[in-house]
Amino acid sequence: MDHYDIAIIGAGLAGALAAIALSRDGRSVALIAPPAPSDRRTTALMDEAIGFLGKLDLGNEVAALGAPLATLRIIDGTDRLLRAPVVTFRAAEIGLEAFGYNLPNAPLLEVLNARFADSPSISRIDARLESLEEHPAACTLTLTEGRAVTASLVIGADGRRSLVREARGIETRTWSYPQTAVVLNFAHERSHENVSTEFHTQQGPFTQVPLPGHRSSLVWVMTPAQAAEMVTRDAAALSLAVEQRMQSMLGKVTVDSEPQAFPLSGMAATRFGKGRIILVGEAAHAFPPIGAQGLNLSLRDVMALVSMLADAPSIAADIGDRYDRRRRADILSRTVSVDLLNRSLLTGFLPVQMVRTGGLQALSSAGALRSLVMQEGLRPGSAIRSVLGGLREKIGRHSA
Known part of the structure; x- marks a missing residue:
């Protein structure tokens, strides 16, 4: 044996x-x-x-297979009364050329x-x-x-x-959500410039992530009924739906892969x-x-x-x-x-919406907070270590 x-x-x-x-x-x-x-x-x-x-x-x-993620952008795509501002995370703010690569x-x-x-x-x-x-x-x-x-x-x-x-x-x-993710790849007229854009909708995130060339991948979270209908559309209708949801940011869109649906x-x-x-x-x-x-x-x-x-x-x-x-x-x-x-995207509970909107507003306006969040997202625990290190440095200066 x-x-x-x-x-x-x-x-x-x-x-x-x-x-x-x-x-x-x-x-x-x-x-x-x-x-x-x-x-x-x-x-x-x-x-x-x-x-x-x-x-x-x-x-x-591995990096040669994919596209760098230089910028991550969050857009509130809901039609609620309380809407958050656009939040943009740039890798250059924390000294990186890219947050990572989409492969x-x-x-x-x-x-x-x-x-x-x-x-x-x-x-x-x-x-x-x-x-x-x-x-x-x-x-x-x-x-x-x-x-x-x-x-x-x-x-x-x-x-x-x-x-x-x-x-x-x-x-x-185990737990489940009343959502299904539609996953596909698409070509587009304009350059994505290594920017990933995530629209927060009331059904869930719509996330475009760069691929090499004028192509991107997409994870579109929606209700199961919407997903079941979406994957049956022909290529032209599906491409138009993606382009409209993206507000034509990347110009004309052509879906070039078979869409797949995954219950969340x-x-x-x-x-x-x-x-x-x-x-x-x-x-x-x-x-x-x-x-x-x-x-x-x-x-x-x-x-x-x-x-x-x-x-x-x-x-x-x-x-x-x-x-x-x-x-x-x-x-x-x-x-x-x-x-x-x-779950914060799905709820209609006003206090939760206020907390989420307030958090995104703070990230949009406070560069130091945004940097800490980026560091923590890339390396768990690094933001806490950074804050503690800063406190130790201040204490050391005061006690010197």
Whole structure:
């Protein structure tokens, strides 16, 4: 029976990135899953994630696939009495050329899969997990066709219906929204100038994100009935609807991909690790495609694990429990913030609208606050550290 230091179940973006990152210190890694299905969506990877990919010698190759996000703009597209001003976040305000890059998922996964051939520590196993047993010294994984392997650490990167999570008896909390996201790509007449524009509507966000050239990706959140009708429109009618919702900011629009509809829901595991088992990506947390949090949060899962294993001579039996404690605050805070933002757009409760409008007004007018918010969005905890550092500096000057 073959033994590996780490077995990763799931070969999507989170699993593939975990395999590359965790194999670099010489540990043997088995990436176990059938090939991932084609994914026509795109993902915005923020500066922290791009920096991490740079450490894996993937940064330039990955960035070349996408378009930089130099400016993020929020427009209140509601017809409510209280409407917020336009808020514009510029990467240059915090010393960056771009907040990150918007990347097509399928070419990104191709780049990662090509890297496996250059990584002798990674074994690619085209099989499904049948059962998982945890023992004091290792885990035994039974795969399809009767094959079995053992591993000192098992990582579940196998999505919302995670077999790893189920086998370990970890429960989940799930919730749904009265919304569906329509996802597509489109060409446009004018240059996007590396600006991403998000309209906040009463049904949810309408988010245009740049792609290379005169093209953009779109996540349009609306009611399920509206989405069902929208995806049945012919290309001309769908293109016109996108152009009108964008107020013709990018000129004539031509939808050039098949629209896909995804009902919006959320999920969080009650634990993110236990014993020799760890959950990353959508096996641990999943929420609506709002605020570019999904894969960025998944990469922080991987970054945390890489850090934990960096100086460890062996994989301890309680690594899952320590990982759970380390990741809990970040995952839960991001899950709550995305949920609150989305629900604030749906509510007709006037006090909530006032708070949301007031917050956006403050961001629009206060550059220092806007900078803190941008820093926190890119690197969780950095804004708090910045404020505390400033306070310590002031105290030091007064006491000198």
